[in-house]
Amino acid sequence: MTTLVVARLSALEVSRRRAALLLVITLPFWFYLVRRDLSGQSTRALTLGIGWAVSTLTLFVVNASRGVDPRLRLTGASVTGIIAGRLLAMTGVGLLLALGYWTMVAVDQNLPHLWAAGVMMLVSALVAAPVGSLIGAILPRELDGALALLSISSVQMLADPTGLIAKLMPFWSAREVGNYAVDGGSIDLVWRGLAHAGVTWLICVLGTLAIFHWRLRLVRYPEP
Amino acid sequence: MTPRPWLHGFLDLCLLAMLRERADYGYGLSQRLAAAGVADVPGGTLYPALLRLEEQGLAVPSWGPSESGPRRKNYAITQAGLDLLAGQAGDWRRFRDGVDSLLSAVPHE
Amino acid sequence: MSDWPTAFESELLRLGLQPARARRLADETTQQAAESAAPPADVFGPAHLYARHLVAELNTPTANFPRTRYQAGPVMLSLTGVTKRYRRQTVFEGVNLTVRGGEVAAIVGANGCGKSTLLRICAGLTRPSGGAVRRTRRVGFVPQDGGTAGWLTAEEHFTLFGSAAGMVPGRARSTGAHLATRLAWRPARQQRAQQMSGGTRQKLNLVLGELHAPDLLLLDEPYQGFDQGTYVDFWQQVLAWRDAGRAVVVVTHLLHDLQNVDHVLDLGATA
Numbered sequence: 001m002t003t004l005v006v007a008r009l010s011a012l013e014v015s016r017r018r019a020a021l022l023l024v025i026t027l028p029f030w031f032y033l034v035r036r037d038l039s040g041q042s043t044r045a046l047t048l049g050i051g052w053a054v055s056t057l058t059l060f061v062v063n064a065s066r067g068v069d070p071r072l073r074l075t076g077a078s079v080t081g082i083i084a085g086r087l088l089a090m091t092g093v094g095l096l097l098a099l100g101y102w103t104m105v106a107v108d109q110n111l112p113h114l115w116a117a118g119v120m121m122l123v124s125a126l127v128a129a130p131v132g133s134l135i136g137a138i139l140p141r142e143l144d145g146a147l148a149l150l151s152i153s154s155v156q157m158l159a160d161p162t163g164l165i166a167k168l169m170p171f172w173s174a175r176e177v178g179n180y181a182v183d184g185g186s187i188d189l190v191w192r193g194l195a196h197a198g199v200t201w202l203i204c205v206l207g208t209l210a211i212f213h214w215r216l217r218l219v220r221y222p223e224p
Numbered sequence: 225m226t227p228r229p230w231l232h233g234f235l236d237l238c239l240l241a242m243l244r245e246r247a248d249y250g251y252g253l254s255q256r257l258a259a260a261g262v263a264d265v266p267g268g269t270l271y272p273a274l275l276r277l278e279e280q281g282l283a284v285p286s287w288g289p290s291e292s293g294p295r296r297k298n299y300a301i302t303q304a305g306l307d308l309l310a311g312q313a314g315d316w317r318r319f320r321d322g323v324d325s326l327l328s329a330v331p332h333e
Numbered sequence: 334m335s336d337w338p339t340a341f342e343s344e345l346l347r348l349g350l351q352p353a354r355a356r357r358l359a360d361e362t363t364q365q366a367a368e369s370a371a372p373p374a375d376v377f378g379p380a381h382l383y384a385r386h387l388v389a390e391l392n393t394p395t396a397n398f399p400r401t402r403y404q405a406g407p408v409m410l411s412l413t414g415v416t417k418r419y420r421r422q423t424v425f426e427g428v429n430l431t432v433r434g435g436e437v438a439a440i441v442g443a444n445g446c447g448k449s450t451l452l453r454i455c456a457g458l459t460r461p462s463g464g465a466v467r468r469t470r471r472v473g474f475v476p477q478d479g480g481t482a483g484w485l486t487a488e489e490h491f492t493l494f495g496s497a498a499g500m501v502p503g504r505a506r507s508t509g510a511h512l513a514t515r516l517a518w519r520p521a522r523q524q525r526a527q528q529m530s531g532g533t534r535q536k537l538n539l540v541l542g543e544l545h546a547p548d549l550l551l552l553d554e555p556y557q558g559f560d561q562g563t564y565v566d567f568w569q570q571v572l573a574w575r576d577a578g579r580a581v582v583v584v585t586h587l588l589h590d591l592q593n594v595d596h597v598l599d600l601g602a603t604a
Contacts, residue, residue, distance in 0.1 A: 067479035
């Protein structure tokens with residue numbers, strides 16, 4: 001109940017942040033456009049852009065509700081209900097974004113495994129919501145969080161995909177699935193990517209929940 | 225004239241005392257207050273106070289004709305009003321004497 | 334000048350008086366003005382302001398007489414020897430306070446003496462360093478600022494807070510709209526919290542604090558940005574809560590407020 005209401009209102013909130021929404025949504029598109037001649041590079045950059053966009057929007061939504069959350073708790077909402085609602089909404093936004101860009105790539109590019117490109121964007125969007133909420137939980141200010149997410153995305157883009165650093169970054173899964181989508185090869189790439197995405201998702205969701213459980217804890221007083 | 229905040233606590237007391245003397249209507253009461261040198265009470269302060277006395281059963285209104293113009297609301301003090309006034313008057317005297325003694329104290333060397 | 338009584342009466346109605354009583358008061362007020370042979374506007378000032386003043390006066394017990402005491406109910410909040418320290422710094426210590434249903438307590442003190450911290454402790458948002466707190470379960474908390482989501486409208490806030498309390502959206506919205514009228518506020522449908530004036534946002538804050546009908550209300554200087562009329566409405570509302578058997582704790586720095594309260598806790602004095 002709370003979860004669904006929070007989800008609906010979070011989605012509304014995102015839809016009202018016109019300027020931020022427009023900037024954040026078009027960013028993957030610019031990434032894509034600059035190397036449109038190279039299917040692989042452009043699609044991978046686009047995917048990372050999706051991850052950055054969704055995680056940044058999630059960060060905004062999480063930060064904007066800082067004042068409201070403690071009061072919702074006092075009114076009777078559970079931490080899990082609040083966080084789940086927000087993640088649900090932002091995951092929905094991410095899925096829409098991924099679907100849109102996948103359609104564009106399907107029309108505009110000729111990839112060996114188009115479906116895997118879809119999985120790549122999907123994975124990026126799915127992981128992005130909890131990554132954004134975790135960063136939002138750790139860094140209270142929007143600017144700090146947005147810069148942190150920018151750093152994460154940049155490191156992910158620049159690091160050697162086979163190296164340890166790249167694997168420690170949250171969007172490695174999308175790169176791995178992307179390798180299959182763009183260059184073909186073993187289907188194991190997809191499975192490894194999905195596994196990495198699953199673990200990342202779990203860590204970020206649990207981390208977010210843990211931090212908010214701690215921050216929004218209420219002192220239990222006995223009744224008079 | 226009396227500073228406003230002083231009057232705030234004592235307006236009800238003054239009104240009851242005047243009504244004990246004789247029943248009266250709002251405008252008459254405000255003129256008596258002014259004539260006694262207590263305060264020039266604006267209607268916006270006086271009439272709510274009278275209504276309050278009425279609602280608390282300390283004064284009872286009756287409508288009477290006036291020599292000229294519209295009918296008037298005449299207030300008379302009730303037994304509850306008299307009882308309260310008696311107690312409050314004692315409190316007031318003690319308070320006044322206390323303040324007086326403080327004001328008349330001479331500074332020591 | 335014939336529209337003064339009409340404006341006066343409609344303002345009385347808006348403030349929640351029974352129609353018959355509003356009509357009677359309007360008639361009497363007109364006659365009182367006639368006694369001094371002056372137009373009502375000259376004697377009483379603008380109609381809507383005098384209406385608010387009159388309603389507030391009628392609801393405030395006579396200052397100089399013992400107040401009609403409402404039966405104090407069960408204890409809703411009790412603090413015993415409550416202490417708060419941040420690292421080595423003692424904010425306050427040994428704070429005692431008991432508030433029952435039907436009572437209003439004020440927390441006063443200079444800036445920085447920990448009034449807001451104490452209120453957060455009462456709410457359970459901050460843990461006291463020492464002492465014992467007992468508190469009823471259903472509590473409403475109104476912070477000094479913040480506490481709303483900038484991108485959402487008043488109605489959406491009602492839905493959100495209602496759902497946290499387990500209310501269906503329709504009921505939450507109608508309850509919120511009803512509570513808003515008591516503060517003489519009609520929320521605009523499209524207006525988001527960030528577009529509201531400071532005073533209006535505080536009204537929203539107040540309504541959110543009492544949406545779930547808590548037994549204990551904790552208010553942190555909730556009238557910032559209120560104009561005089563709203564300020565009067567606010568205190569009327571506090572007294573209405575009290576008369577309904579709820580307990581109210583108000584953080585304030587306005588001494589003028591204290592004539593309406595049952596307990597005054599001076600934090601500056603205990604620290």
